[in-house]
Amino acid sequence: MKFALVFNPFKYKLHEENLKIVQKYFGLFPPLSLTWPAAIAEQHGHQVILIDARTLGLTKEEVLDRLIQFQPDIMGFMMTTYMYRETLEWIVYFKKRLKIPVVIGGYNLRVYPKESIMPGEIDFGVVNSSLYTIPELFKQLESERRFDDVPGLVYKEKGEIIQTPSLKPEERFEDYPNPARHLLPNELYAEFPTERRNFTAMVTSKGCPMRCKFCEAGRTYYNPRSAKKVVDEIQECYYKYNIKEIDIFDYEFLIDRKRALDICKRLQEKKMDITWACRSRIDSVDEKLLQEMKNAGCCRIYYGVESGNQNTLDELNKGITVKQIKDNIRLTKEIGIKTLGFILIGVPGETKQTIKNNLRFAKSLDLDYVQFSKLTAKPLTDMWKQLVKDTNYDYWKEYILGNTVERPLPRPWTKLSNKEIDELTKRCYISYYFRPLFLLKAVLEIKSFKEFKRKFFAFWDMLFKQENVSKVDGKFEAFNENKFF
Ligand code: B12
Numbered sequence: 001m002k003f004a005l006v007f008n009p010f011k012y013k014l015h016e017e018n019l020k021i022v023q024k025y026f027g028l029f030p031p032l033s034l035t036w037p038a039a040i041a042e043q044h045g046h047q048v049i050l051i052d053a054r055t056l057g058l059t060k061e062e063v064l065d066r067l068i069q070f071q072p073d074i075m076g077f078m079m080t081t082y083m084y085r086e087t088l089e090w091i092v093y094f095k096k097r098l099k100i101p102v103v104i105g106g107y108n109l110r111v112y113p114k115e116s117i118m119p120g121e122i123d124f125g126v127v128n129s130s131l132y133t134i135p136e137l138f139k140q141l142e143s144e145r146r147f148d149d150v151p152g153l154v155y156k157e158k159g160e161i162i163q164t165p166s167l168k169p170e171e172r173f174e175d176y177p178n179p180a181r182h183l184l185p186n187e188l189y190a191e192f193p194t195e196r197r198n199f200t201a202m203v204t205s206k207g208c209p210m211r212c213k214f215c216e217a218g219r220t221y222y223n224p225r226s227a228k229k230v231v232d233e234i235q236e237c238y239y240k241y242n243i244k245e246i247d248i249f250d251y252e253f254l255i256d257r258k259r260a261l262d263i264c265k266r267l268q269e270k271k272m273d274i275t276w277a278c279r280s281r282i283d284s285v286d287e288k289l290l291q292e293m294k295n296a297g298c299c300r301i302y303y304g305v306e307s308g309n310q311n312t313l314d315e316l317n318k319g320i321t322v323k324q325i326k327d328n329i330r331l332t333k334e335i336g337i338k339t340l341g342f343i344l345i346g347v348p349g350e351t352k353q354t355i356k357n358n359l360r361f362a363k364s365l366d367l368d369y370v371q372f373s374k375l376t377a378k379p380l381t382d383m384w385k386q387l388v389k390d391t392n393y394d395y396w397k398e399y400i401l402g403n404t405v406e407r408p409l410p411r412p413w414t415k416l417s418n419k420e421i422d423e424l425t426k427r428c429y430i431s432y433y434f435r436p437l438f439l440l441k442a443v444l445e446i447k448s449f450k451e452f453k454r455k456f457f458a459f460w461d462m463l464f465k466q467e468n469v470s471k472v473d474g475k476f477e478a479f480n481e482n483k484f485f
Pocket residue numbers: 005008009010016023029030031032033034036037075076077078079080081082083084087103104105106107108111126127128129130131134201203206216249250251379
């Protein structure tokens with residue numbers, strides 16, 4: 001089979017947790033989700049292309065030209081809940097012109113498996129993992145077209161939508177091939193804090209056993225790749241794609257301390273000139289682990305700080321203390337690893353005063369970067385379940401079904417309005433980043449002209465272009481540092 005995967009550009013959405021300018025400068029990342037089905041299909045002898053139209057700045061027409069040249073038998077797209085309708089527009093466009101089957105996968109299939117494939121243009125949905133679903137689906141497409149034995153598939157038969165059971169327990173992430181980065185323009189990627197290029201993103205484990213109320217990954221099956229596999233993939237990045245910086249996107253990279261130490265030890269032995277960042281809970285680190293991480297090239301840790309208020313942390317089921325936050329951020333900085341803190345705005349009981357206190361707390365931690373996100377009832381979170389129960393209305397479902405336009409979700413857990421939350425989030429960014437000494441330090445640490453350009457434009461736009469309340473922007477484009485001078 002000839003399999004064509006397309007990653008479409010996407011605009012800012014009013015229901016997102018980030019401000020528009022933050023979204024604009026978030027970065028150009030490899031479409032990792034699509035590199036897995038790509039690699040799995042190739043492993044089974046299929047021919048694959050992956051078109052990253054977002055990073056390459058391609059229009060639908062330009063992508064169509066490439067597809068016509070390739071002559072695929074089947075097309076694939078990744079669906080998040082947030083961007084479902086936008087990706088659907090792309091699917092409709094290609095389906096009309098190429099008239100070949102369309103398969104979708106991605107997070108929204110877990111939330112709304114059947115609804116995801118309701119549009120007439122979509123034929124199949126991969127509910128969870130591609131590991132066994134893709135080879136079986138392609139086998140059936142080439143032979144008898146009997147889909148009832150393909151695991152984890154949604155498909156249409158005689159006007160009905162049928163979902164087959166997924167394999168249990170979930171396939172071992174360890175058994176996956178490495179993501180198909182050879183299909184990507186690896187030299188074009190960068191995220192906001194990127195210091196070295198080439199840059200890539202990586203995922204080394206799926207799921208998270210913790211139970212934070214605001215996160216959709218809570219209590220999902222933790223499914224790691226072994227230290228050996230992880231380091232093999234890093235070596236592949238380094239030697240094959242000249243990658244010098246990696247952002248490890250696991251929900252919680254350090255949850256298995258033994259695995260983390262093993263990865264560090266192996267990286268130290270390999271002596272590659274490579275730096276990496278990861279996401280971690282505050283209570284996963286200690287001095288020994290941080291030191292090993294630093295020695296293995298860790299340059300930045302993204303911590304879920306969320307709040308400087310103990311009651312809020314408890315209310316969100318975060319399971320950490322304010323003291324742990326202070327101690328471990330200090331330790332991380334002393335060891336020479338940069339810190340980014342995620343802080344939530346609009347938490348239960350939030351007032352203008354609590355936001356002020358949190359801003360002061362973030363400043364006192366002296367984090368290198370802070371991301372202020374508006375707490376949103378994201379699909380599959382406890383907050384979402386409660387909101388659906390209280391309002392008897394599931395915004396996300398209605399949104400993907402096309403029954404409602406995009407809009408910010410209500411936040412009944414605070415008296416602050418959505419408008420106030422937007423305004424205060426913007427004020428937090430400006431107050432945090434526009435401190436003379438902080439700016440001076442940030443400028444002195446910049447390592448390349450591209451990094452300077454990216455950060456300069458982001459600061460400029462935050463000051464002068466970010467509306468007090470983010471609005472829809474039909475012309476929205478992610479910042480592409482490869483485009484300008
Ligand atoms: C890397 C990443 C990105 C990258 C790259 C995009 C991508 N997903 O490839 C960037 C930064 C660009 C990105 C953007 C966004 N992302 Co993102 N992203 C991730 C992240 C961290 C890793 C994805 C990954 O590779 N996982 C590992 C693989 C193995 O699992 P997987 O993605 O589920 O893929 C498997 C199956 O689902 C299936 N599959 C997936 N896609 C497809 C497609 C086809 C055709 C087939 C057959 C199968 C298939 O096969 C894979 C192998 O089994 C996940 C969180 C996570 N840890 O998973 C969030 C995540 C998927 N993203 C999310 C969101 C919200 C977004 C954004 C909306 C954020 C924003 N505001 O801009 C955008 C939307 C992009 C879009 N076009 O829709 C949410 C989705 C939630 C939801 N309900 O939809 C997640 C779960 C993160 C979160 N905590 O909120 N993302």
